[in-house]
Structure formats: C-alpha cells, structure tokens
Amino acid sequence: MERKLADTHTSSDCDIVIGVLALQGAFREHIAHFSKVPGVTALEVRKKEDLEGLDGLVIPGGESTTMALIAERWGMIPELRTFAKGGRPIWGTCAGLIFLADKASGQKEGGQALLGGLDCKVQRNFFGAQINSFESQLPVPKQLEPFQRGPQDYRAMFIRAPAIMETGPSVEVLSEYRLSPEEQAVTEGRESVVVAVRSKQLLATSFHPELTEDSRWHETFAEMVRRHIAGNKATANGRSSSSASLSSMGSQRSGMSRPANMPVYGSQDKL
Numbered sequence: 001m002e003r004k005l006a007d008t009h010t011s012s013d014c015d016i017v018i019g020v021l022a023l024q025g026a027f028r029e030h031i032a033h034f035s036k037v038p039g040v041t042a043l044e045v046r047k048k049e050d051l052e053g054l055d056g057l058v059i060p061g062g063e064s065t066t067m068a069l070i071a072e073r074w075g076m077i078p079e080l081r082t083f084a085k086g087g088r089p090i091w092g093t094c095a096g097l098i099f100l101a102d103k104a105s106g107q108k109e110g111g112q113a114l115l116g117g118l119d120c121k122v123q124r125n126f127f128g129a130q131i132n133s134f135e136s137q138l139p140v141p142k143q144l145e146p147f148q149r150g151p152q153d154y155r156a157m158f159i160r161a162p163a164i165m166e167t168g169p170s171v172e173v174l175s176e177y178r179l180s181p182e183e184q185a186v187t188e189g190r191e192s193v194v195v196a197v198r199s200k201q202l203l204a205t206s207f208h209p210e211l212t213e214d215s216r217w218h219e220t221f222a223e224m225v226r227r228h229i230a231g232n233k234a235t236a237n238g239r240s241s242s243s244a245s246l247s248s249m250g251s252q253r254s255g256m257s258r259p260a261n262m263p264v265y266g267s268q269d270k271l
C-alpha cells in the first residue's frame with residue numbers, strides 16, 4: 001500500500017496506518033469507525049508480518065483468553081511485545097485492556113498471556129457475566145481534544161467488562177464509573193472504578209466505543225498516533241516534541257462531531 005507521509009505535512013494532516021488485531025472479537029467495528037476518521041487507513045492484523053509498517057495498533061474487545069491463545073498459536077506474542085516496547089501507540093478495548101495490563105485477576109485456570117506495559121491491575125468480568133452487560137452515559141474526559149466537540153457525555157457499553165482496580169503513577173485516569181450502593185456493598189465500599197486510562201503511548205478502555213456511533217475515542221487514538229509521529233520527527237530534527245500540540249491538531253478538523261446516541265454496530269452475540 002502506498003503511504004503518504006511527506007515532510008511538508010504537519011502532524012495534523014499526515015496520513016496514518018492503524019492496525020486492528022483481527023484474531024477474534026470486535027475488530028470489524030473498529031475498522032468501520034476508523035474509515036470515518038480523515039487520514040486514517042485501518043488494516044486487519046492477522047499475522048506477525050502484518051505489524052510491519054503500522055503507526056499504531058488496536059487490540060479489540062472479545063475474549064482475552066481466546067485472543068491470547070490464538071496469538072500464541074500464530075507465534076505473535078513476541079512480536080506484539082516488541083511492538084509495545086517499541087513505543088508505537090496501542091489502544092486496548094475491553095479484552096484488549098486486559099491484554100495490555102501488567103496484572104489481571106480473575107483469570108481462567110492456567111492463566112493467560114498478557115502483553116503488559118500498562119501499569120494497571122485489572123479485574124476480569126468485574127461487572128458480571130454477559131447477561132449483566134449494560135450501558136451508561138459517562139462525562140467526557142476534559143483533557144481529550146476530540147471530546148470538546150459534541151455531547152458532554154459519551155455512551156459506554158460494558159460487555160463482560162473488566163474494571164481497572166489499581167493504577168500506577170504513570171497512568172492518567174480518563175474516566176471512572178460510579179458504583180451503585182449495591183455494587184459498593186460487594187466491593188468493600190469502593191465508590192468507583194476506573195474504566196478509561198492513558199499512559200504514555202497506551203490508551204485503554206473497559207467499554208466498547210466501536211459499538212456506538214461516536215467516533216471521538218477513535219479520533220483521540222488517531223491524535224495520539226499523529227502526536228507520536230510528530231514527536232519522532234521533532235526528535236529526528238533536533239526539536240522539542242512539544243511543538244505537536246493536541247489542541248492545534250483538533251482545531252484544524254471540523255464537522256466531525258456526531259451524535260453519541262446512535263444504533264449499535266453488528267451483533268453483540270459474537271463478542
């Protein structure tokens with residue numbers, strides 16, 4: 001595929017290629033979303049060679065044990081770890097968050113391979129089984145530029161979702177979910193759990209933005225990827241990467257806000 005990353009491009013308009021791990025789960029829905037974000041080409045990643053030339057990677061929701069087993073069978077775990085260590089941006093949604101976490105509790109017997117890198121402890125299936133899946137409107141994370149357009153809340157869909165129980169110092173909390181009194185009763189009085197974080201080049205969400213019609217999480221990740229590229233270019237040119245400001249990137253795009261409350265993509269049964 002021909003790529004356009006000319007030096008004359010600013011960070012805000014350079015074309016980027018984002019891979020979506022397509023071993024299992026909701027990868028098609030992520031690709032459908034990225035097709036709505038200008039300048040983004042999204043590709044399925046099915047084998048280790050597909051990781052070459054990507055600017056960023058999404059690990060979708062699905063079933064993290066199954067995804068890890070398939071990745072192991074295809075010999076992809078070392079390459080995925082190398083990709084993560086290399087510093088290119090990765091976004092994990094739901095099972096993808098579990099995959100990125102340094103620690104996960106509630107694993108199946110025998111455990112599961114984790115990529116790690118995200119200094120968090122997650123609890124698998126924190127919100128219960130498939131039948132306990134639910135939706136919630138959460139306030140937008142103020143620090144993310146794409147969320148300054150459109151509604152002041154976003155639709156979060158939790159499907160056998162994990163929660164982030166502990167975060168390390170490098171982790172920035174983007175969203176929390178307030179637990180009901182009944183939920184607090186079974187979590188030793190904990191009032192909320194973390195459901196979205198960012199840490200350096202990693203983004204992770206407990207819920208499924210790809211199953212809604214709101215592309216602002218996808219725009220956020222595309223910005224992280226562009227900022228990473230701009231930072232690398234600035235370093236290569238001996239300049240400070242702070243010249244790549246998120247707000248200046250966002251201000252050049254217009255007409256991209258969409259109503260959050262739109263139909264769900266596809267069937268949840270396949271998750």
Ligand SMILES: NC(=O)CC[C@H](N)C(=O)O
Pocket residue numbers: 060061062063064065093094095096098124125159160161162271
């Ligand atoms: N929707 C999801 O991605 C669910 C994640 C699933 N509970 C797991 O542990 O992998």
